[in-house]
Amino acid sequence: MAVADLEQRLDPQGEPTGDPPSLDEDELLRIYRAMAATRRVDERCMKLQRQGRIGFYGASTGEEAAAVGSAAALDEEDWVFPALRQGGVMLYRGWSLEKWFHHLFGNEEAAEKGRSMPCHFSDRDVNQVSWSSCMATQLPHAVGMAYAADYQGDDTVAAAYLGDGATSEGDFHTAMNFAGVWDAPVVFICNNNHWAISVPSEKQTASETFAQKAEAYGFEGHRVDGNDVLAMYEATREAVEKARRGEGPTMIEAVTYRIRGHSTSDDPSRYRDEEEVEDWRRKDPLHRYQKYLVMQDVAAPDDFEAIHEEIEAEIEEALAAAEEGSPPDLESTVEDVYDEVPPHLADQMAALKNQLEE
Ligand SMILES: Cc1ncc(C[n+]2csc(CCOP(=O)(O)OP(=O)(O)O)c2C)c(N)n1
Numbered sequence: 001m002a003v004a005d006l007e008q009r010l011d012p013q014g015e016p017t018g019d020p021p022s023l024d025e026d027e028l029l030r031i032y033r034a035m036a037a038t039r040r041v042d043e044r045c046m047k048l049q050r051q052g053r054i055g056f057y058g059a060s061t062g063e064e065a066a067a068v069g070s071a072a073a074l075d076e077e078d079w080v081f082p083a084l085r086q087g088g089v090m091l092y093r094g095w096s097l098e099k100w101f102h103h104l105f106g107n108e109e110a111a112e113k114g115r116s117m118p119c120h121f122s123d124r125d126v127n128q129v130s131w132s133s134c135m136a137t138q139l140p141h142a143v144g145m146a147y148a149a150d151y152q153g154d155d156t157v158a159a160a161y162l163g164d165g166a167t168s169e170g171d172f173h174t175a176m177n178f179a180g181v182w183d184a185p186v187v188f189i190c191n192n193n194h195w196a197i198s199v200p201s202e203k204q205t206a207s208e209t210f211a212q213k214a215e216a217y218g219f220e221g222h223r224v225d226g227n228d229v230l231a232m233y234e235a236t237r238e239a240v241e242k243a244r245r246g247e248g249p250t251m252i253e254a255v256t257y258r259i260r261g262h263s264t265s266d267d268p269s270r271y272r273d274e275e276e277v278e279d280w281r282r283k284d285p286l287h288r289y290q291k292y293l294v295m296q297d298v299a300a301p302d303d304f305e306a307i308h309e310e311i312e313a314e315i316e317e318a319l320a321a322a323e324e325g326s327p328p329d330l331e332s333t334v335e336d337v338y339d340e341v342p343p344h345l346a347d348q349m350a351a352l353k354n355q356l357e358e
Pocket residue numbers: 083084085133134135162163164165166167169191193195196197258262
């Protein structure tokens with residue numbers, strides 16, 4: 001079987017390959033800004049981790065177009081069920097950098113008061129559940145939410161993100177089957193970044209493509225150039241509109257690449273060739289989009305520098321606020337799950353306090 005064509009809107013030089021996108025200039029620039037912010041926040045966070053100022057980080061360098069292009073196709077009311085590299089989705093949807101850094105510092109000011117795994121962002125403000133550390137568990141949740149929304153007659157769509165590695169999990173197949181049988185308004189967005197930690201995508205599946213898996217479940221799969229932000233936008237927009245019309249799910253395979261290690265705890269030089277990485281660096285989604293914006297007179301080359309400086313200043317300010325944040329109150333470890341703290345947890349808290357005093 002021939003490998004399905006890669007859907008593209010921009011060629012590698014940033015030249016449009018088909019119809020112009022259905023986006024105005026402000027929207028095109030908002031997309032660029034979110035991509036550039038994601039790249040810069042990642043660079044800063046990698047350094048913070050190496051300096052010992054935050055504990056853990058997983059960057060999405062090289063995958064900004066897959067995140068931001070798909071996010072731009074969602075409505076504010078839609079819900080996002082992320083995998084591991086959807087920071088760009090949150091930034092596009094208006095999440096503040098201050099919250100980003102409070103979370104990484106485990107501060108009292110963070111929504112989860114320091115109790116979640118670092119770099120597993122979530123916030124009701126942007127309709128996003130926590131990043132999923134246990135691979136693929138977010139997918140049945142997303143389908144369940146989508147099915148419930150449909151049942152209740154509201155037109156919310158669920159965006160269910162996953163990695164290539166997550167397609168080997170049982171939860172992926174459960175979610176795909178449920179979505180297909182019940183026509184749930186969900187869009188599966190699979191970042192095929194070619195690696196699941198040290199396992200290459202060729203060893204993840206015997207299928208020619210990840211997108212074709214959708215066919216077995218009775219719905220459409222699209223194989224999209226994940227480094228082409230406009231292709232990601234258009235493919236997701238069509239899938240979201242279809243879901244909102246009550247015509248069921250779609251799967252999008254975003255073909256992209258994980259430029260950095262899996263996380264700050266990984267050393268990819270142990271298992272892959274630097275040449276492969278260099279090859280993909282040349283396909284940088286930000287550079288391609290910059291070329292397009294300049295060619296279309298949406299931006300001048302100098303504008304990017306100004307945007308980057310603004311982002312850097314916002315990062316500095318947010319980081320300074322997080323560094324002045326407070327550690328969570330000890331009591332907060334037993335709060336927020338039950339309306340009232342149950343006796344056994346109150347006893348454990350008292351025992352812990354005694355021990356700390358001693
Ligand atoms: C159920 C489960 N098994 C194994 C792991 C360990 N683990 C964490 S991320 C990961 C690979 C994820 O790869 P992929 O889905 O391709 O996402 P990517 O990291 O490439 O974005 C693995 C094996 C886990 N978190 N959960």
